[in-house]
Amino acid sequence: MGFFSKKIDKQIATYQHELIETHYREVDNMYRQIRGWRHDYRNHIQTMKAYAATGDWEAISKYLDLLDEDLTTVDTVIKTGNAMTDAILNSKISLAKSKGIKVVADAHIPVKLKMSEIDLCCIIGNLFDNAIEASVKLPEENRLIRVYMDMKNTQLYISFTNFTAEKKLTKKGNLFSTTKGEGHGFGLVRIDTIVERLEGYISRNSEDGAFTTEILLPQV
Numbered sequence: 001m002g003f004f005s006k007k008i009d010k011q012i013a014t015y016q017h018e019l020i021e022t023h024y025r026e027v028d029n030m031y032r033q034i035r036g037w038r039h040d041y042r043n044h045i046q047t048m049k050a051y052a053a054t055g056d057w058e059a060i061s062k063y064l065d066l067l068d069e070d071l072t073t074v075d076t077v078i079k080t081g082n083a084m085t086d087a088i089l090n091s092k093i094s095l096a097k098s099k100g101i102k103v104v105a106d107a108h109i110p111v112k113l114k115m116s117e118i119d120l121c122c123i124i125g126n127l128f129d130n131a132i133e134a135s136v137k138l139p140e141e142n143r144l145i146r147v148y149m150d151m152k153n154t155q156l157y158i159s160f161t162n163f164t165a166e167k168k169l170t171k172k173g174n175l176f177s178t179t180k181g182e183g184h185g186f187g188l189v190r191i192d193t194i195v196e197r198l199e200g201y202i203s204r205n206s207e208d209g210a211f212t213t214e215i216l217l218p219q220v
Contacts, residue, residue, distance in 0.1 A: 080149065082109035084117045085124070089147070092128035100140040101132060107149035113156065114219045119194045123158065126187040127213055131162035134211065138163055151219070155200075158215040164206070191215075 044067060051059045078089045085107065093103045113120065128145070135143040146161040195202045200217040 078105050078107055080107040080109040082111055082113065084120060085109045085149070088121055088124045088128075092125065092132070096128070096132050096135070096145060099132060099136050099143075101135045101143040101145060103145045103147065105147040107147060108151070109149055109156070110151065110219075115156070115198055115217060119198070123191055123194055123215065126191050127158070127160040129187065131160055131211075134162050134164045137165045152216070154218060154220040156215075156217045156219055158217070159212065161210055161212040163209055164211050165209075 044063075048060055048063060051057075051063065078086060078093065080086055080089065089105060089107060093105065096103050128147075131145045135145060142163055144163055146159075148157070148159040150157055192202060195215060195217065198217050200215060202216075203212075203214045205212045205214075
């Protein structure tokens with residue numbers, strides 16, 4: 001292996017490590033919010049007991065509405081059936097929403113997958129980061145990411161679609177041209193490397209201002 005190839009491999013490995021650390025920070029932040037809400041649970045019960053003791057049912061009703069609204073901010077948005085997928089998707093959905101991006105997700109994943117959690121983390125994380133990066137360039141009303149994940153026979157099917165500022169991107173080989181930095185390029189290469197190693201299939205399509213990536217990964 002030449003010097004250049006070793007340098008590329010080292011840069012990809014470094015990018016992968018940084019990407020995974022970012023995912024886990026996002027997940028940790030989400031669960032910190034959940035733990036905080038649970039910590040306050042006893043105080044919420046005591047407050048409602050005090051209202052009940054005085055028969056102030058209107059106050060109880062209003063308090064329950066506030067709790068319901070608060071819980072919505074930390075509740076799991078997507079429940080796929082696979083813990084790691086839930087963690088990655090929900091952390092990225094939360095990030096997208098904080099940037100004014102609407103996310104429509106439909107995901108159903110077996111509890112156990114043949115592929116490693118690290119591979120899954122890299123693929124989903126990169127796909128979501130790329131979609132978010134493209135979406136924030138659009139007016140907020142046009143920002144939308146569609147995610148679909150399910151089993152097709154013995155293969156895991158992953159589809160990401162987002163709108164872009166360009167009507168049609170220019171394809172170079174198996175990749176599309178980008179104005180992002182080299183980290184983005186390594187992210188795309190990393191996805192392709194994982195898909196190839198797992199003997200899967202990947203397709204990218206840019207048409208009418210929408211960019212779609214589809215991936216099939218064997219699970220037997």
